[in-house]
Amino acid sequence: MNSWRIDARVFCALMKREWYTIVDTSKDSLIDGTVHLGVQFILIRFLFPTLGMPNSLIAPLFVGSIITILFIQGFTTTFNQVFDLQGPRVIDYYLTLPLRPAWLMGVYIARTMLSIAVTTLPFFFIGLPLLGSVLNLDLKIVTFSALYLLMLLCFSLWYTAAGFWYNLTWVLNNLWPRRIFFIFLFGCLILPWQAVYDFSPIIAYLFLWNPVTYMAEGLRASLLAVPAPIPIVASFGVTISSIGLGVIALKAGMRKRLDPVM
Amino acid sequence: MTQSLSIFYAFLRRDFYNAWKTTKDIAFNWAILVPVMYVCMNGYIQPGVMLGKTSQLNMVMFIGSILLSVQVLSFKASIELLFDLLGDRFIDYQLTLLSPRLIIIERIFFATCYTFALLLPYYPMSKLLLGDLFNTQATSWPAVILVLTASAFLISAYNIFICCILNAPHELRKVWVRINNPLFMLGGFWAPWYVVMKASPILGYLSLANPFMYMSEGLRSAFLGTPDFFPVPLCVAVLLGLGCVFTFLALRQFKRRVDHI
Numbered sequence: 001m002n003s004w005r006i007d008a009r010v011f012c013a014l015m016k017r018e019w020y021t022i023v024d025t026s027k028d029s030l031i032d033g034t035v036h037l038g039v040q041f042i043l044i045r046f047l048f049p050t051l052g053m054p055n056s057l058i059a060p061l062f063v064g065s066i067i068t069i070l071f072i073q074g075f076t077t078t079f080n081q082v083f084d085l086q087g088p089r090v091i092d093y094y095l096t097l098p099l100r101p102a103w104l105m106g107v108y109i110a111r112t113m114l115s116i117a118v119t120t121l122p123f124f125f126i127g128l129p130l131l132g133s134v135l136n137l138d139l140k141i142v143t144f145s146a147l148y149l150l151m152l153l154c155f156s157l158w159y160t161a162a163g164f165w166y167n168l169t170w171v172l173n174n175l176w177p178r179r180i181f182f183i184f185l186f187g188c189l190i191l192p193w194q195a196v197y198d199f200s201p202i203i204a205y206l207f208l209w210n211p212v213t214y215m216a217e218g219l220r221a222s223l224l225a226v227p228a229p230i231p232i233v234a235s236f237g238v239t240i241s242s243i244g245l246g247v248i249a250l251k252a253g254m255r256k257r258l259d260p261v262m
Numbered sequence: 263m264t265q266s267l268s269i270f271y272a273f274l275r276r277d278f279y280n281a282w283k284t285t286k287d288i289a290f291n292w293a294i295l296v297p298v299m300y301v302c303m304n305g306y307i308q309p310g311v312m313l314g315k316t317s318q319l320n321m322v323m324f325i326g327s328i329l330l331s332v333q334v335l336s337f338k339a340s341i342e343l344l345f346d347l348l349g350d351r352f353i354d355y356q357l358t359l360l361s362p363r364l365i366i367i368e369r370i371f372f373a374t375c376y377t378f379a380l381l382l383p384y385y386p387m388s389k390l391l392l393g394d395l396f397n398t399q400a401t402s403w404p405a406v407i408l409v410l411t412a413s414a415f416l417i418s419a420y421n422i423f424i425c426c427i428l429n430a431p432h433e434l435r436k437v438w439v440r441i442n443n444p445l446f447m448l449g450g451f452w453a454p455w456y457v458v459m460k461a462s463p464i465l466g467y468l469s470l471a472n473p474f475m476y477m478s479e480g481l482r483s484a485f486l487g488t489p490d491f492f493p494v495p496l497c498v499a500v501l502l503g504l505g506c507v508f509t510f511l512a513l514r515q516f517k518r519r520v521d522h523i
Contacts, residue, residue, distance in 0.1 A: 032439045039444045046461040047453040052319070053312040076435055173284055173338075177291035185303045191311050199311045 003100075010099040011107060018111045026118050033069065033119040037127050040065040045131065059135045060192035063220045066123045067212065070151065071184050073116045074159035075176065081108075081163025082171045085257060101254060105160065112156035113149075138225030143232060147218050150239045154215075157246030164253025187212030192220065194229040214238035269360050270368050277372040281339065285380075288338060292331045293383040300327040301391045304452075318486070320395050322454055325485055326478040328384050329446040332417055335380050339373035340421035344428055353520065362517045366422060370509055373418035378411055385485075400487035405494045409480035412501035416473055419508035426515040449474025454482055456490050476500045 022029075044061045084090050094104050128135065162175060187210045188196065197204035207213045208230075218235025221228035305324035313319050346352050356365055385406065389396045424437055448458070448465075449472040458475075459466030469475045480497030482490075 028436070032436075035440050035444060039447045042448060042465065043452065046465070047448075047457060048312065050457050050461040051313060051323075051453055057312065072439070169284070173287050174291060177296050181296065181299060185299050190303075191308060195311045196307065199307070203307060 006098050007100055007103045010097055011103050014094075014097075014099075014107045015110060018107065018114070022111070022114050022118065025115070029073075029115060029118040030122060032073075033122040034126065036069055036072070036119075037122045040068075041127065041130060045134070055134065057192065057195060058131070059224050060195075060220050060226070061190060062127065062131055062135065063223055064189035064192070064216050066120055066127075066219065067151070067187075067189050067216055068184070069120050069123065070116055070155045071180060073119050074112070074155045075180065077112045077115075077156070077159045078163040078166075078171055078175065081160060082166065082168045085163070086168045091258070095258065101258070105250060105254065108160050109153065109156045112160060113152040116152055116155065135223075136225045137223065140222045144219070144222035147215070147222055147232075147235060147239065150236070150243065151215050151219070154211075154239055154242045154246060157243060157250055161246060161249040161253045164250065164257045183210055183212055186210055188216045192229075193217050194227075197229065211238045211242045266360060266364060270364055273356065273360065273365070273368050274372055277368075278376075280342075281372075281376055288335070289380050289383075292335055293380050294387060296331055297327075297384050297387045298391060300324065301388045305388065305392050305395065318397075320392075321397065321486060322482060323452055324388065324392075324396070325482050326451045326454070328381065328481065329449060329451050329474055329478060331381060331384060332377065332413055332477065333442055333446055336373050336377040336414060336417040336421050339376040340369065340418060340425055341434075343369055343422060344425035344431070344434075347425070347519070348429075348431065357520060362520055363513055366426075366513050366516050367509070370415070370418050370422050370512070373421065374411070374415045377414040377418060381410055381414065398485065401485045402487065402494075405484035406481065408498055409477065409484055409494060409501070412498045412505065413477040413480070416477075416501045416505035416508065419505045419512060420473070423508045423512035423515065426512050426519060445472055446474045448472065450478025450482070454491055455479055473501065473504050476504075 040062065044058055044065065048061070049055055049058065094107075095101070097104075128137065162171070162179070166175060186207055188207055189212065193204060193207060193213060193216075196207055214230060214235045215238070217228060217230040218232055218239070220226065221230075221232050221235070301324070304327045305320055309320040309323045313323075343353070353365070360368075389398060428434065428437070448469065451474070453461075455466065455469060455475055458469050476492065476497040479492035480494050480501070483492060483494050483497065
């Protein structure tokens with residue numbers, strides 16, 4: 001109990017420090033998010049419909065584009081993590097603190113979740129009102145909040161784990177094209193699953209192998225007044241399973257890079 | 263002069279030798295893996311789902327997907343300069359042997375050749391996978407190669423210029439998120455200029471200042487041979503002209519940064 005209390009106190013102190021950093025860099029994160037929103041808004045609201053895309057796809061595509069931010073910002077986490085492990089190794093200082101490694105990872109993950117969440121704020125506070133009439137919003141606040149938090153946790157876990165698994169050169173050369181790109185492109189972010197199914201059921205079923213498909217469809221179902229082709233329970237189930245696998249990957253990565261005795 | 267050229271050649275060989283170590287991985291990723299994924303998504307699934315099965319539009323949407331590879335490959339070939347300027351400064355040794363001007367020209371030349379060479383399999387690979395969906399009957403391959411070369415040159419000069427102005431590696435993220443990403447996403451990655459113009463004339467005129475638009479338009483024109491896109495000579499001229507402008511800016515910035523005399 002005593003050890004738990006010490007862990008909690010150090011955790012809170014570290015989180016307080018991280019909070020200051022996040023507030024300090026929040027201007028940059030908000031600008032990044034706004035630029036990203038601007039590009040997605042122009043593409044989805046103007047260019048794709050002019051190309052011939054039906055207007056009914058605008059809302060699902062816009063919701064999917066929120067998840068693209070998680071992919072892009074998450075990669076920064078991995079890069080910073082790997083850069084630290086190969087360079088200054090600030091993590092060695094953290095490891096000397098009276099804090100168990102699991103709690104330390106809690107700090108890393110909470111920090112990543114917060115920094116990604118800040119970047120997505122413009123999508124909710126500027127993007128949704130901008131597209132208001134086209135979106136046909138039906139916000140189920142509890143479902144949305146729960147799923148969104150779980151998604152943030154899932155992305156933070158996996159990107160932190162990747163930072164422990166691979167070295168800097170591999171991350172720079174291969175992480176995006178060999179790991180992320182496939183999940184990103186074939187995860188129903190730029191196309192809703194129902195539309196893919198109408199085009200080709202076989203491809204749509206193949207998309208179901210990708211956990212991001214469930215997350216994207218879950219987020220659409222919790223934000224929009226559209227029928228959900230994938231049950232929301234499945235979205236939660238797959239996201240929680242991905243989190244479980246992410247924890248295992250993170251543990252293995254830590255063992256690999258930090259301390260073989262741990 | 264002859265001595266400078268021989269040193270220039272030696273540096274060029276060194277750069278190729280260093281790049282060779284990671285080329286296998288990068289070539290596999292950006293010349294095979296990424297085109298395969300883009301063929302499936304941008305060339306087949308996305309146009310099919312969004313626009314219905316129209317061969318011409320499949321191609322229009324797919325051709326622009328090379329922009330990401332152009333930018334990433336050139337960036338990988340150029341970025342060593344930034345890390346060197348901020349770290350070991352091998353460049354100081356090079357400066358004792360060659361003038362700053364020739365060093366920058368050598369870096370741009372290397373990045374151009376590297377990018378161009380790795381981009382070459384992109385479209386043949388796509389043709390192999392897409393078959394008849396990727397109709398190359400009206401394609402002028404010399405024009406494709408010309409546009410690719412000019413694109414590689416422009417992007418390499420641009421990336422070297424960026425390396426000369428940045429003061430810390432973390433600023434790279436800002437450049438990618440705030441400049442590179444919007445430039446290529448709105449520079450014909452998906453939608454050609456006539457679509458941008460139709461959607462919003464203001465955006466259309468603004469796009470004329472986007473170098474990526476000339477790359478994608480030049481490639482679409484070279485592949486499809488239709489008058490819907492900018493003519494190839496115009497695109498090549500703009501790409502080469504802008505490439506020269508960025509080379510000049512990079513030279514000036516580099517000299518200011520490393521040569522106080």
